[in-house]
Amino acid sequence: MPPSTSLLLGRLLLQQRPHRFISPQSTYFSRFSPTHYLNFLSKPFSSKPTSNPKTIDDPDQVIARSLSGELLENLEADPLPISQRLHLIFSHVTPTPSLVQSTLNFSPEAGRAILGFNHWLTQNANFSHTDETLSFFTDYFGRRKDFKAIHDFLVDNKEVLGPKTLASCIDRLVRAGRPTQVLGFFERMERDYGFKRDKDSLRLVVEKLCENGYASYAEKLVKDTANEIFPDDKICDLLIKGWCVDGKLDEAKRLAGEMYRGGFELGTVAYNCILDCVSKLCRKKDPFRLDSEAEKVLLDMEYNGVPRNVETFNVLISNLCKIRRTEDAVKLFYRMGEWGCHPNETTFLVLIKSLYQAARVGEGDEMIDRMKSAGYAIGKKDYYEFLTRLCGIERIEQAMSVFEKMKTDGHNPDSETYDLLMTKWCAHNRVDKANALFDEAVRNGVEVKPKEYRVDPRYLKKPIAVKKGKKRETLPEKMARKRRRLKQIRLSFVKKPKRMMMR
DSSP states (O other): OOOOSSOEEEEEOOSSSOOOOOOSSTTOOOOOOSSOEEEEEOSOOOSSOOOOTTOOOOHHHHHHHHHHHHHHSOGGGOOSOHHHHHHHHSTTOOOOHHHHHHHHHHOTTOTTHHHHHHHHHHHOTTOOOOHHHHHHHHHHHHHTTOHHHHHHHHHHTTTTOOHHHHHHHHHHHHHTTOHHHHHHHHHHHHHHTOOOOSHHHHHHHHHHHHHTTOHHHHHHHHHHTTTTSOOOHHHHHHHHHHHHHTTOHHHHHHHHHHHHHTTOOOOHHHHHHHHHHHHHHHHHHOGGGHHHHHHHHHHHHHHTTOOOOHHHHHHHHHHHHHTTOHHHHHHHHHTGGGGTOOOOHHHHHHHHHHHHHTTOHHHHHHHHHHHHHTTOOOOHHHHHHHHHHHHHTTOHHHHHHHHHHHHHTTOOOOHHHHHHHHHHHHHTTOHHHHHHHHHHHHHTTOOOOOOEEEOOGGGSOOOOOOOOOOOOOOHHHHHHHHHHHHHHHHHHSOOOOOOOOOO
16 A cells, blocks of 8 residues: 555554454555554654654754754764864854753753863853853753852853852752752852842742742751841741741741741731641641631631732632532632632633533633633643543543634644544544544644554444344254143142041
């Protein structure tokens, strides 16, 4: 059969007795084996990814890939240093911040060879480092946990360092699980690197530590530097948020009490964090106490004059949706106006996902329309999550309608979206629908890799059992049947006892 751009049905493998699958298209063929899988094979393909002829690569991306190829080459094969090789090959290139970032992203395995790339950049007369480009290099070495290289790099470029580089260094140290080094870095950063030790830098360090579960280190840092940098309400709110992220409600309440005694006032952010922590603990230990415990926090907010905001409702709605109380979440959504709050993008997205998960597809579609009328746009990632939930509850037809809305909003589906829908259609034994999606992906230039799709046994066509005609019995069989029947009748009578004649 000559190859075509249509998706060919490779083989239909059934776990039960094999049966013939008749496809409505002449380009399909079927084969059978003991297991039930559906294998799609396109025309002969190579290992190289299919490129989309409609899209043209960005020139910076092309140059960045070429630079990355040079950095990833075997250094022993070429005696010239990396900077000299780059100068000979790319002397006509004018480096830009986007080119630097793309090259670093394409070279995750280059290691210390990136220092040669940096040397080539500094020798270029048309390029000078900025705070942004330095943050790219600290991010790169931080992903590799090469903090010695970061130290040398910061020392060599001390005069250009700024807030972006500082944020990158703190973020990479915290994400590497080194809170002690973060405290040491903050202690000596002004002396070694020229970073300013002020309230903004302290707030940055506290925020990064609290977001990653190191609230105890953040609190220690704030108390140790209180004589030099006095904390403000935002820093205190961040500390409470850190304890709530750790799930330590008692520590958060203890710190809140210390703040009140010290003259600080808890803001809405801190109360929202406490409310979220209380809700998480209730979901984990006793979901039936969620309403009562959340009401206590809300009463404390009203008693202290702290107003609710949209994030307060987002915390309550998201926690209700996580325990499948979608109806209560919807009722709370319609009551937001009583406190002067209006739903934001997060509110709509959480409710739409929960409605789809609860198979309330019509209400989910209405919520999408309501979100659009409120002026919020739905991204491609959000649409993919909607499709995931609908496919998870076997509502593939409704998922296709959401898929059409996704395309109507101008989002081009990627390979993951097509693969998700094709997998579900094949599980329902609807090969024609899967082939239509495959053809659409090919027309749009989306690469869909051929693979085996499992067919759900519930949707397999069961073979029709052939009824056997009634066989005419022979005379000996007829006489034997009559004897058996007469014996049954004879044994059915109970022998009556003899009457005793007494005169």
